[in-house]
Structure formats: structure tokens, C-alpha cells
Amino acid sequence: MTLRKSIPFIFAIGVIAIAPSFPTIAASSPITVAQLSPSELFDRAYAKQQKGDYRGAIADYTQAIRLKPDFIAAYGNRGNSKSRLGDYRGAIADYNQVLKLNPNDPLAYLNRGDARSELGDKKGAIADYTQAIKLKPDYADAYYNRGIDRSATGDKKGAIADFTKAIELDPEYIGAYGNRGNIRFDLGDRQGAINDYNQVLKINANDPIAYYNRARVRAAMGDRTNAIADYQKTIDLTRNSNNSRLRQNAINALRQLQR
Known part of the structure; x- marks a missing residue:
């Protein structure tokens, strides 16, 4: 079975973007970026991200961040989109910004660990997964991902322990x-x-x-x-x-x- 990891999406704190909330504008008046609020840009970016338009999503998240420099969810989702495009260094920079704004975000550690792993930094990835587990002891995905990289570094018994813990949790x-x-x-x-x-x-x-x-x-x-x-x-x-x-x-x- 191929070892695979998935990158979960980060949603706005306290808000899950289910449907875009664009302003109502007459059909003859095209919507411009300047007319959208940070949350509306986020909604539009997330919709693009869900459809696989990662470049379009990055552009909208970037504009949302310009308008709201402490928009944690926009940094996180922009990082996810960058990862999807293979820009792991850019993704790490965004996850670093998430952790600068909120040092106790386990998902940011998980996602940064994924990006580090893709760049071959297995030791750094394992450290991030471990930190995610410290912040969220029932984090099955963090145990699973750490197990993958422990296996890749030759720590087979450690990997089995992590997979077993992931199964215990899920x-x-x-x-x-x-x-x-x-x-x-x-x-x-x-x-x-x-x-x-x-x-x-x-x-x-x-x-x-x-x-x-x-x-x-x-x-x-x-x-x-x-x-x-x-x-x-x-x-x-x-x-x-x-x-x-x-x-x-x-x-x-x-x-x-x-x-």
C-alpha cells in the first residue's frame, strides 16, 4: 500500500465557509476585487481551491491577507494551495506565519510537517508532527503522518507504534x-x-x-x-x-x- 498523506484545509476561526457570500451587485456591474471584503475574498478563494484552481485561490487569499494581515485562515489555506502546486517552501512560509500568529495551532504543525517531508526534511517533519500531538493528543492524522516518516527513516517499530495509536483513535x-x-x-x-x-x-x-x-x-x-x-x-x-x-x-x- 502506497504511503500517502493528505493536507486538510484550514477554515476561518469560528467560521466554516460553506457557500460564497458575495455582495449582491447588478448584472451590469462586474464584481471587482476592490469591492470584496477579506471574508468574501476568502470564500471565493476557498471555492476556487475546492475546484482545483489553486493559482486563482492563492491570488484571492493573497488579496485577503493584504486587507487583513492577521487573517490566519487565509495564510493556512494559501499554504495548502501552494503545497498542491508543489511550492513547499512557499507553503512553509505561510504555515510559519500561522504559527507566528497562533503558536498553538496543531493543524499548522501538521501541514508544515507535510511540506517539510515533501522537501526531504524527515527529521523536521517528525518534530512538527510531535508538536502537533503535544497540542492535540488525540490527533490521529499526526500519529499517522509521523508513522510514515518514522518508517521512511528506518524507525519501523516507532512507525508501528504510531499507526497503532492512529487506529486506537480512529x-x-x-x-x-x-x-x-x-x-x-x-x-x-x-x-x-x-x-x-x-x-x-x-x-x-x-x-x-x-x-x-x-x-x-x-x-x-x-x-x-x-x-x-x-x-x-x-x-x-x-x-x-x-x-x-x-x-x-x-x-x-x-x-x-x-x-
Whole structure:
């Protein structure tokens, strides 16, 4: 199962932007940036962000910040948009500004940790995730992300501990089960790995990656019949998907077992 992290959005303090709140202006009068308040710019930026228009969102968040220099949510969401575009250094600068305005924001530490990780600064990322956990001890995503980077730095047991804690906090955290299963397999705990993949499939019976990973473990254990069944299931589930690499890997592995 591929290690992945998601960057959650930051919303305005005390306000969640659900629908844009633009002023009512006659159709003959186009809305200009100068006519929008910081909160209206934020709403418009967030709508653009949700649609994948990250550059447009950044422009509106930037204008909102010009009008309201202490607009924490605008800095945070601008950082998220920059991350989506691969501008991790720019994102870190925005998360730094969030933390300057509010040093106790666990989400800013989480997001800055993600950006640092993408730049290869695993040590810095782990430090940020740890700080997020100190501020919010029930932060499952912070444990999960720290587990990913602990695994990447060779701390497999630490990673298992973090994934286990994430699962304790969120019993349906599929990524935590899957990644813990991967590490258990790497460490030789094959049955433990299968148990984790089984749990993934209990939550989502159509997860092709879990079938593929369970097939690998079953093949390593000599359980040829069930390994073949899992590889075939992977192939069936990816028949109409964009995951061509996983599908081809399953086809190749199945051919090897059927020789």
C-alpha cells in the first residue's frame, strides 16, 4: 500500500465557509476585487481551491491577507494551495506565519510537517508532527503522518507504534492498517500483516491494494491458492481504473504463480 498523506484545509476561526457570500451587485456591474471584503475574498478563494484552481485561490487569499494581515485562515489555506502546486517552501512560509500568529495551532504543525517531508526534511517533519500531538493528543492524522516518516527513516517499530495509536483513535483508519501491515511484512510478521490487510478489507471490501498486498504475503507463506485468488481480485477491481501499474504488477505476479 502506497504511503500517502493528505493536507486538510484550514477554515476561518469560528467560521466554516460553506457557500460564497458575495455582495449582491447588478448584472451590469462586474464584481471587482476592490469591492470584496477579506471574508468574501476568502470564500471565493476557498471555492476556487475546492475546484482545483489553486493559482486563482492563492491570488484571492493573497488579496485577503493584504486587507487583513492577521487573517490566519487565509495564510493556512494559501499554504495548502501552494503545497498542491508543489511550492513547499512557499507553503512553509505561510504555515510559519500561522504559527507566528497562533503558536498553538496543531493543524499548522501538521501541514508544515507535510511540506517539510515533501522537501526531504524527515527529521523536521517528525518534530512538527510531535508538536502537533503535544497540542492535540488525540490527533490521529499526526500519529499517522509521523508513522510514515518514522518508517521512511528506518524507525519501523516507532512507525508501528504510531499507526497503532492512529487506529486506537480512529478504528477505521484504513491507511494506518495498510501501512502497519506493510511494515509487519517487512519485519517478518506475516500473520500480523495479513490481519491488517483483512481489517482494511473489512472496512472496504473493494480495496485492490489490500488484496494485492495480502496476495504478496500469502505467496511468501506458500499459500498459492489464496494468493492467486487475491491477485485475481486485484485485477478484477482495477479493470476499469487508472491504476494500471498495480494491475500490471498483479498480472505479472499471477503469471509467476500459475507457471
